[in-house]
Amino acid sequence: MSQNIDAALTLTDAAQDAGGPEGATLAVARLADRARAASRVLARADRNWKDRALLAIAASLDANRKAVIKANAKDIEAGRANGTTEALLDRLRLNDARVDALIAALEELAGLPDPVGTVLRGQTLPNGLRLRQVHVPMGVIGAIYEARPNVTVDIAGLALKSGNAVLLRGGSAAAHSNVALLELIRDALESVGLPADAVASVDPWGRDGADAMMGARGKIDVLIPRGGRELIQRVVTTASVPVIETGEGNxxxxxxxxxxxxxxxxxxxxxxxxxxxxxxxxxxxxxxxxxxxxxxxxxxxxxxxxxxxxxxxxxxxxxxxxxxxxxxxxxxxxxxxxxxxxxxxxxxxxxxxxxxxxxxxxxxxxxxxxxxxxxxxxxxxxxxxxxxxxxxxxxxxxxLGLGAEVGISTQKMHARGPMGLRELTTTKWIVQGDGHVRS
Amino acid sequence: MSQNIDAALTLTDAAQDAGGPEGATLAVARLADRARAASRVLARADRNWKDRALLAIAASLDANRKAVIKANAKDIEAGRANGTTEALLDRLRLNDARVDALIAALEELAGLPDPVGTVLRGQTLPNGLRLRQVHVPMGVIGAIYEARPNVTVDIAGLALKSGNAVLLRGGSAAAHSNVALLELIRDALESVGLPADAVASVDPWGRDGADAMMGARGKIDVLIPRGGRELIQRVVTTASVPVIETGEGNxxxxxxxxxxxxxxxxxxxxxxxxxxxxxxxxxxxxxxxxxxxxxxxxxxxxxxxxxxxxxxxxxxxxxxxxxxxxxxxxxxxxxxxxxxxxxxxxxxxxxxxxxxxxxxxxxxxxxxxxxxxxxxxxxxxxxxxxxxxxxxxxxxxxxLGLGAEVGISTQKMHARGPMGLRELTTTKWIVQGDGHVRS
Incomplete structure (x- = not known):
């Protein structure tokens, strides 16, 4: 496994685009299209298949923990050279205990029920039309976060379990860690026959990549910012993609x-x-x-x-x-x-x-x-x-018994309070008739 | 009842603000604060009380139908003078049949169950903590629409039934009709002891008012645009307030x-x-x-x-x-x-x-x-x-048996497909213990 930041650039052909905001927009569109194609496979993957992917990621984290911690050490070193505070360095750090926690979280996630396919409501109408409103994956989720490489594994796991593809923007401070984790996750997906493109990163496009994600309405279905107040406010006020605001608790x-x-x-x-x-x-x-x-x-x-x-x-x-x-x-x-x-x-x-x-x-x-x-x-x-x-x-x-937590929503739309896997789904009405017309 | 457009300006002290974008921002903030205060009364109003308000609006529409149709005639006349197409004039028109339809819709709405207070899920945890997740009103809803004055009554009724206050931007083409309808709705609210500020309009601030609504994050909880593609796309891409996208169906x-x-x-x-x-x-x-x-x-x-x-x-x-x-x-x-x-x-x-x-x-x-x-x-x-x-x-x-329809959402967040009253609510977790602490 390579821990070279350049490896990220070889992960997608989108990297061959020009840089700058236009290059990033083009790249994000292409990554999102590939994620969309992957999401269609994931949306139809049964729970067993998705759980095998989660356990494969957990096993690979265990097997490659030395390499992951070594990649993380480069981020810590770079952070220290940049004068990053000890508190922030601590958030950035991956050690054996934290890798163990990530593995445990993935295993726990594999043990949770699948929200996809749950019937929210349903009935047969007086005219005989059969209705059901069923939970289905969102499709492509975007996550923008900072400095905590464990979020990379965390959010990828939650997205996969709920049948979604995910585009990640993890922040430059954790660049080496995230490249290592991303490659490991994508390899694990392929090892169980799921498309690697279900989890991709826009990190090679830096802040422009984050901006392009915020503007990718129609390409990305929902954006989840995780981090400090400034980051969340920037996403919430800038993005045309629907956002779920998380976090601040006074x-x-x-x-x-x-x-x-x-x-x-x-x-x-x-x-x-x-x-x-x-x-x-x-x-x-x-x-x-x-x-x-x-x-x-x-x-x-x-x-x-x-x-x-x-x-x-x-x-x-x-x-x-x-x-x-x-x-x-x-x-x-x-x-x-x-x-x-x-x-x-x-x-x-x-x-x-x-x-x-x-x-x-x-x-x-x-x-x-x-x-x-x-x-x-x-x-x-x-x-x-x-x-x-x-x-x-x-x-x-x-x-509160919701299982894994995506975050705590402080907005009123879609999800409010602790968000579990169900909140990473949307619904679809399925209507079945026998030649029914409206009178 | 006055049908003078100037009457709108006397409805709120916010009208005393300066014009232009800053004046509109200030005015919308003040109207939203008053709507918030009103929403707290509405949130606690039981179904019977809210239904009395709906029936009072219906009765007033019936009693004042001549005045409403006369006000609408001024909009039609102005539209014709501006060269508005017959198709658009037809959307703008209020006649006896359409007033009857509005009255019937309000009466039907009064007959529907109240989404507020419905328990979405609940359980007692192993440690004895009692949980329930309950539907509660959003608070303050914003509606931006164009040229169809019936939407004024329609959306005000849906908001009231679901316990929400609403700020309206109805478009200048229907200005006279909307002033007449707004005054009638506010009078009806007061007649049953509910605060008139639960339904207010930013129309006196024109397009600036609409823009101010889109930027009023934290003041307005959700924005629902209803109208043509151009309007919806403008709201969706501009607003920092969460939006529910409705409508387009290819x-x-x-x-x-x-x-x-x-x-x-x-x-x-x-x-x-x-x-x-x-x-x-x-x-x-x-x-x-x-x-x-x-x-x-x-x-x-x-x-x-x-x-x-x-x-x-x-x-x-x-x-x-x-x-x-x-x-x-x-x-x-x-x-x-x-x-x-x-x-x-x-x-x-x-x-x-x-x-x-x-x-x-x-x-x-x-x-x-x-x-x-x-x-x-x-x-x-x-x-x-x-x-x-x-x-x-x-x-x-x-x-599909959802009762009244707010619109058809084509986005994946919060509501997808036909939106009923439930989709105008959010949820609140209520947690009750006896000295429980987390271990």
Whole structure:
């Protein structure tokens, strides 16, 4: 297996096109056409066949782990030379443990049911016409992401399982890793008789390739950006291809007057400290001014190393605990770290008002023992997930029983909240008659 | 009731903004914020309340029909003065029969079940966490359409029934009609205690208003363009707000070798002549070279007044029937008239190949008595609706039992094919625990 970046250029004849935006547009169109042809084979491949492909990729990752890690080392080296931060280098890194995690994820994916062919609804009409609306693959999915080469394997696996071809734009920071992984995936597909073109990369065309993907309406059926806010906003505002927006979570927990302290403390600790860097972590705590549990909750968080960014009233509730004075920007900050904004609100209305002003529509939770308050919170908070008396960390495809997770959609169209394999499909109406005409 | 166009300007304080693109952006933002506030009331309104609003609009249309038709007459007069074609004037026209149709549609809508609150899926997890994914309104819908004032009532009714607020851009040709209808709808909402701001128009800001709607991501949840190809393509390629693409149907019927003549003739006549101007009408007939039914089908179509645009082989099959020689553009033309492109293909593969090259993904049908061919057609044709031995005219929300139809989506995201009320909703995960934390 070659780890040379030039190898990517030999993967497709599209590479022979001129460079620049026009070259990239031409190349993406050609890659997408080849992916479309491959997608037709995949759309008809049964689950067993697709699972064999996933297991072949897993086996090849295992067999070639040294080569993959070696290719990744070149990216790490280049990143370090470019002054990339240690945090970003960590996201970029592939080691034995991470390769093991990729293999385990592929094996788990192979064990999941196939969304393709599931009948969403169906009936026989009074005139005898037989109808069924069936889940079918989207066709060609585009994925634009950055710096995390594990996404290459992850998204390719999810696309394959759901019967889709995929075009990838993985970012230059992970170029060597992605070439190695792409070649391995394409070889594995061919080894089970599926077309290698089902998984292709536009990385040789760089940013122009990403731009061309965003404009390839009709060639690419849906675009999934994964990464930081800037990347996602660029895709969302630029692309003419339909986009599923994922990710940003400015997550709130409202501690109601009636909340039980024994319940509130462990939920807050779990929601903030279990894995601070992910999108379902709580970022703002709203304290009812009369919540008995408030001082103990704040003390427990501080003890766990959480930096509390408090408004004046929360500061008073915190007593002697060290705090940081909150500024306006804190209410809109997704820290993704051991930081938490804390505000005091007068009542449930105040909490809902704050959430409406600052939420990204990902996840909000209420801790309460008041049924009417729980019902109002559920009805009036407009987020992908609304949680009562549980940690916000449950907004996760695996936790909610959806199997593998594609991402967490914060938009309202097509998919909202954790996206599983089903969300990578569309539907088709199948109508069967015996000479039926409309009267 | 005032029919003065100036009345629209007094409907909202946003009209006090400056004109031009910036004024329109500001105005749309303010209208959308008011619509958002109204949408929160609507989202919690039960079905009975929403149905009372629909029936109040219907009653007001009946009571004010003279004023509405008079306002419409001004648009017709202005259109005629501008040299608008008779065909377009007909689309613009409101008369007693059309007002009756609007009233009937609103009453039918009131009789349909409410999609809001329907549980899509739900379960109790092994750890005792209770989950349900529930249909909830989108929030604020945007509709951009042209020249057909009945859409104003139609889309407002669909939005209300599904618990959404709606911003309308109805086009200057129908300005007087739309002002009259909008005022009537807003009055009816208030008469049942619902906020008038749930239905508002950006028409006072003209094209700038439409542009501002397209850019109002986060303010408007989904945009539905209804109209001609040019309008839809402009919205689809320009908008940063998620769009549902509707409409274009370059619909194919493939007449297989084994098709029964007695079945094929009435289906073709129905699919082409019952209502030629709509999107589920067949536009291209693909004839298997050996299809025994072919000559009789062509003769019947010609006799019904259909102009046949034929390739050389179809011309031979047509015998002495008058035909027009097809040019390349015919295969991509949505005639919406008594015209039909006719090509001969060697076999099913040829038909599928032609469809892949020219279909808009709306509806395709096969007429056959060969089971394997039917199965392959269903599996390999990638359209919103795939029909076996029935007319393509069945691709319609009403016909397929979805109740009222918002449009027919030709995209794969969110909704595909006929869109009913359910497709105007999104979902919300509701998670209930008793102190659950993630381990």
């Amino acid at each position: 997550v709130h927990i409202y501690l109601d007057e009636s909340a039980d302290t024994a319940m509130a403390v462990p939920i807050l600790l779990n929601a903030k400290t279990q894995r601070p860097s992910v999108c379902n972590t709580v970022e703002t705590l709203l304290l009812n001014a009369k919540a008995a549990a408030a001082p103990e909750v704040l003390a427990a968080l501080a003890k766990a190393g959480v930096r509390l960014h408090v408004d004046a009233r929360a500061k008073a509730l915190a007593g002697g605990i060290p705090t940081i004075d909150a500024v306006e920007a804190d209410w809109d900050t997704e820290y993704m770290d051991l930081d938490l904004a804390v505000a005091v609100v007068d009542d449930l209305d105040g909490a809902i008002k704050h959430i409406r002003a600052h939420s990204t529509g990902h996840t909000e939770a209420i801790l309460t023992n008041n049924l009417a308050h729980a019902e109002r919170f559920i009805a009036e908070v407009d987020s992908a997930a609304v949680i009562v008396n549980a940690s916000t960390r449950f907004t996760d495809g695996g936790q | 619909v194919h019927i493939y007449l297989d070798e084994s098709a029964d003549t007695a079945m094929a003739v009435p289906i073709l006549l129905n699919a082409k002549t019952q209502r030629p101007s709509v999107c589920n009408t067949v536009e291209t007939l693909l004839l298997n070279a050996k299809a025994a039914a072919a000559p009789e089908v062509l003769a019947a179509l010609a006799k019904a007044g259909v102009r046949l645009h034929v390739d050389a082989r179809a011309k031979a099959l047509a015998g002495g029937i008058p035909t027009i020689d097809a040019v390349e553009a015919d295969w991509d033309t949505e005639y919406m008239d008594l015209d039909l492109a006719v090509a001969v293909v060697d076999d099913l593969d040829g038909a599928i190949k032609h469809i892949r090259a020219h279909s808009t993904g709306h509806t395709e049908a096969i007429l056959t008595n060969n089971l394997a061919h039917a199965e392959r057609f269903i599996a390999e044709v990638d359209s919103a609706a795939v029909i076996v031995n029935a007319s393509t005219r069945f691709t319609d929300g009403g016909q």
